Amino acid sequence: MKKIIFYLFFVIMAATLPYYAGGYLLHVSTTILIFMSLSLSWDMMLRTGQLSFGNAGFFGLGAYASLISVSNLDIHPVLSLFFAAVFAAGVALVVGFAVLRLRKIYFAITTLALALVFEVIVMNLSDLTGGSSGRVLPQAIFGGNSVLIYWLILFITIIVILISELLNKSKTHYAINSIRNDEITARSSGINVFKYLVFVFVFTSAIQGIIGGVYTQQYAFVMPESTFSLDFLLLPIAMALVGGIYTTMGPILGAIFLGLISEYLKLIMPYGHLFIYGLIIVIVILFLPEGIYKVARKKYRNRKSQEVKLDASSEGK
Amino acid sequence: MPVLKVNNLLKKFGGLVAVNNLSFTAEKDEILGIIGPNGAGKTTVINVIAGTLPVSGGEVVFKDRQVTELPAYQRNQLGISRTFQTVRPLQDFTALENIMVGALFGKKLQLNEAREKALKICEYIELERHDLPIDKLTVLELKKIELGRALASDPELLFLDEIMAGLNSEETWQMIELIRKIKENEVAICVIEHVMKVVAELTSRVIVLDRGDIIAQGPYQQVSQQKQVITAYLGKEG
Numbered sequence: 001m002k003k004i005i006f007y008l009f010f011v012i013m014a015a016t017l018p019y020y021a022g023g024y025l026l027h028v029s030t031t032i033l034i035f036m037s038l039s040l041s042w043d044m045m046l047r048t049g050q051l052s053f054g055n056a057g058f059f060g061l062g063a064y065a066s067l068i069s070v071s072n073l074d075i076h077p078v079l080s081l082f083f084a085a086v087f088a089a090g091v092a093l094v095v096g097f098a099v100l101r102l103r104k105i106y107f108a109i110t111t112l113a114l115a116l117v118f119e120v121i122v123m124n125l126s127d128l129t130g131g132s133s134g135r136v137l138p139q140a141i142f143g144g145n146s147v148l149i150y151w152l153i154l155f156i157t158i159i160v161i162l163i164s165e166l167l168n169k170s171k172t173h174y175a176i177n178s179i180r181n182d183e184i185t186a187r188s189s190g191i192n193v194f195k196y197l198v199f200v201f202v203f204t205s206a207i208q209g210i211i212g213g214v215y216t217q218q219y220a221f222v223m224p225e226s227t228f229s230l231d232f233l234l235l236p237i238a239m240a241l242v243g244g245i246y247t248t249m250g251p252i253l254g255a256i257f258l259g260l261i262s263e264y265l266k267l268i269m270p271y272g273h274l275f276i277y278g279l280i281i282v283i284v285i286l287f288l289p290e291g292i293y294k295v296a297r298k299k300y301r302n303r304k305s306q307e308v309k310l311d312a313s314s315e316g317k
Numbered sequence: 318m319p320v321l322k323v324n325n326l327l328k329k330f331g332g333l334v335a336v337n338n339l340s341f342t343a344e345k346d347e348i349l350g351i352i353g354p355n356g357a358g359k360t361t362v363i364n365v366i367a368g369t370l371p372v373s374g375g376e377v378v379f380k381d382r383q384v385t386e387l388p389a390y391q392r393n394q395l396g397i398s399r400t401f402q403t404v405r406p407l408q409d410f411t412a413l414e415n416i417m418v419g420a421l422f423g424k425k426l427q428l429n430e431a432r433e434k435a436l437k438i439c440e441y442i443e444l445e446r447h448d449l450p451i452d453k454l455t456v457l458e459l460k461k462i463e464l465g466r467a468l469a470s471d472p473e474l475l476f477l478d479e480i481m482a483g484l485n486s487e488e489t490w491q492m493i494e495l496i497r498k499i500k501e502n503e504v505a506i507c508v509i510e511h512v513m514k515v516v517a518e519l520t521s522r523v524i525v526l527d528r529g530d531i532i533a534q535g536p537y538q539q540v541s542q543q544k545q546v547i548t549a550y551l552g553k554e555g
Contacts (some may be wrong), residue, residue, distance in 0.1 A: 021415040171421055174410075178418050181407035188367060188401075190423030190470055246409075248386055 001146040018147040030150050030218070032259035033157040034211055039243075039251035041207040042162050047167070047246050048200050049180030050100070051108045055087055055208050057115030058088045062209025063227045064122055064129055067137060068219070077141040078152070081213040084289055088209025093104075093204045100197045103183075119228040127166035127196035134223030141217035149218050156214060164248040175202060242284045244291025253293050319344050320505040321366070321473050322379060327374035328358070328365050328529075335361045338375065338530035343474065345505045348496070350520035350537065352510060354550055357526040359509045364477045367399045368392040379474065385541060393423045398472035400463040402479045402509075406451045412458065413447040416465040423470020431469075438465045440552055442495060457488045468499065475499065477508045481515050493518055513541070525549065 018026055038055060045052045062084035069075045069083040099110045122129045129135060142148035167173060175196045178186040186193055212232075216222050235258070236251075243254025261280060265273035288295050319342035326337035335358045343349050351359050362371040366377050368389035375386045384392050398419070407415050413435050420431035420438075439447040444461045446454065454462070459482055467475060477496065481489050489512070493508060496519060500506055510516045517537050525533040525540055527549040533540045541547055 159403075174414070174418055174421050177409055178407050181409055182405045184369060185401070185405045185407060185466075187389040188369060188393055188399055189419050189466055190390050190421075190425075191418070192388075192390050192422075 001072065008240050013156065015151070016087055017159065018150060026146055026150055028263050030146070030153055032255050033150075034215055035154045035235055035239060035259060036252055036255035037153075037157050037160045037207060037211050038232060039065040039239040039255050040160050040248065041204040041211075042236045043240045043245055043251050044164055044167060045200055045204045046240070047173075047180060048176040048197055049183075050103070050197065050201075052111045052201070052204075053108055054092075054114050054205070056110035056230070057111070057118045058092060058208035059212035059215070059232045060093060060115070060118055060122065060224075060228040061091055062088045062212030063222050064212075065209065066213030067135060067222050068128060071135070071137055077217045080217070081210050084207040084209040084213030086209075088212070089202045089206035092205030092254075093198065096198045096201045098168060099203060100194060101211075114235065115228060116303035117171050119224050122226050122228075128224070129224075132224055133222065134227075137217075140220040141214075144220075150295040152155035152213055153218075155160055156210060158187060161252065163203075163207075164251075168248065172196065172199070238281050240291075242281060242288075242291060244295075247291075254291065257292065318381070323366065323375070324349060324376040324378070325375035326362070326365060326372060326377065328361055329373045334529050336365065339526075339529070339531060340375075340524075341524055341531070341534070343505045343507055345473065346500065347433050347520050347521045348500055348506045348508060350508050350510060350516045350523035351526060352513075352516055352523055353526035353532075356528070357549075358529040359526055360478055361529075362526070363399055363478055363507070363509065367397055367476060369399075390422070393470055393472075394425070396469035396471070396473040397476075398423065398470055399472070399476040400460075400467050400478055402482070404456075404459045404463050406459055408451050411448055411450055412444060412454060412462050412465075415451070415462045416447070416469050419466040419469030423472075435465070435469060438468055441498075442468070443491075456483045457491070460484065460492070464495070470500065472504060474505045475507070477506065477510055481510060481512050485500055489515060509541045513537075517541075 017029060021029070038059065042052065042055050065087035066077075066080040066084040069080040070077050075083060095114060097112070099107060123132050140149070141152070169280055175186070175191050178189065178191055179193050179196060183193060194277075212227070216227070239254035239258050240251045241254070242258055243252065244250030258277075258281070262273070262277055265276050269276070284292070323342070324340050326336055326339040327334070339362065350363060353359055356394075361370070365372050368384070368387060370388040372385055376383060378384070378395060379392070379395060382395070383541060384395065384397075387395075395554040407418065409416070413432070416438050417431045420426045420434040421428070424434070425433075426434060436447075439445075442465050443459050444458060444465060446458065451459070451462075460483075464477070464480065481492055484492060496508070498508060508516075508519060510519075520537055522535065523537045523540055524531055527545050532545050532549060533543050
């Protein structure tokens with residue numbers, strides 16, 4: 001109950017942000033939410049034990065699917081997000097059947113190659129995608145109203161957070177956790193490993209597709225170089241690592257922490273801020289290898305158990 | 318009707334024949350021992366029957382059904398369970414959750430049903446500290462988790478791969494009692510064992526493997542006297 005009130009408080013805080021925050025903070029928050037969703041989707045795939053570098057690829061596919069469906073098929077921009085999700089999921093399903101037979105470094109490197117392949121394909125379908133110079137939409141979603149855009153992205157992010165929480169409480173959690181821990185044990189315990197890997201790969205790709213779509217609609221613009229950029233690959237990963245992997249709270253905290261730091265650094269030092277940013281990531285990962293969230297949780301629990309012990313010993317006297 | 322029928326089972330690793338045209342059956346209400354010197358192919362036999370490794374030839378028939386081509390998870394769902402020689406617990410789970418996994422997927426139960434079933438199994442195998450993480454447990458408890466997870470899918474055929482290894486003599490006795498209790502539930506049990514005292518105590522029949530071939534079979538007391546068995550274990554005289 002306490003927990004629900006706690007969460008509700010944050011949701012209300014986040015939803016009412018446009019009423020008390022300025023345009024700049026709103027923009028920063030929107031970006032943080034986008035990276036939060038990407039980070040969570042990457043983490044959900046990692047929970048199966050498979051390190052995927054495909055997130056930027058599916059983000060890009062969603063971005064293009066959304067833009068093309070709006071400008072060529074005249075679909076409503078919000079509806080185009082579903083199109084982006086379905087398209088990314090469809091591609092993930094097809095390539096998943098091949099790449100999910102690979103494991104570890106082989107899987108990782110193949111998914112990285114996938115993103116590059118998508119980019120090359122997009123560059124060469126210039127009639128549809130505008131080639132390397134990209135394409136522009138006549139206008140951004142909601143006529144560029146930043147408050148509505150913020151609410152839409154907040155809504156999507158809340159859904160992604162709920163999915164992540166549900167995933168950690170479902171039967172699927174037991175399956176993918178077993179697969180990550182020991183695939184042979186998982187197989188011998190009746191788990192259809194391939195089915196679960198495909199399932200998680202497809203729905204996390206769908207999330208990445210939606211986020212790609214929303215990002216495109218926000219800026220009314222796609223270009224291979226920026227849409228398939230390393231930012232959408234590496235930042236979400238760094239956020240999950242800094243916050244703490246295999247949890248919902250980890251990527252959330254990581255995205256807020258790194259997102260705010262990155263904006264602040266940009267303000268105080270327009271040049272060279274990325275150097276400091278990288279340094280902070282390295283330091284956090286070196287000294288808090290389990291991530292901020294897990295370390296904080298452990299500290300909190302230790303203190304609690306000590307309090308219990310103190311209570312018990314004082315009763316003893 | 319035998320629960321398990323293996324016909325001309327063949328397993329090659331490249332040019333090495335690990336299991337050579339093996340045929341045998343396992344019945345419920347019996348404990349079958351598979352013994353033999355190191356490298357005889359005992360664990361490979363389990364791996365091939367449980368589906369962890371594909372066969373190179375021959376067939377595996379479980380309850381009159383061809384399972385030779387089925388993946389391991391389907392064989393587990395049908396009722397073939399196994400434990401591993403070196404314990405393979407799922408590290409990020411508690412003991413209870415490890416056992417739940419067998420019930421969730423091998424038996425296709427829902428979360429709360431699986432939890433209840435796992436609790437019952439913990440009681441059955443006398444695993445009291447089941448809410449602890451894996452790294453806090455003793456060898457005996459880890460072995461019990463392996464056994465518990467295998468039991469949670471209600472198997473009709475259970476392979477125990479050197480489940481006594483690493484246990485002291487008192488713990489070994491506990492485990493022997495437990496395996497006998499499991500047998501009473503009409504489960505066909507196959508044990509691979511190096512401790513001959515355990516084999517003598519537990520099994521009703523043994524198969525002796527050497528380099529992938531069956532060199533002897535029958536009750537342990539009888540088989541252990543046979544010359545080729547002694548030769549396989551100790552080497553030729555002179």
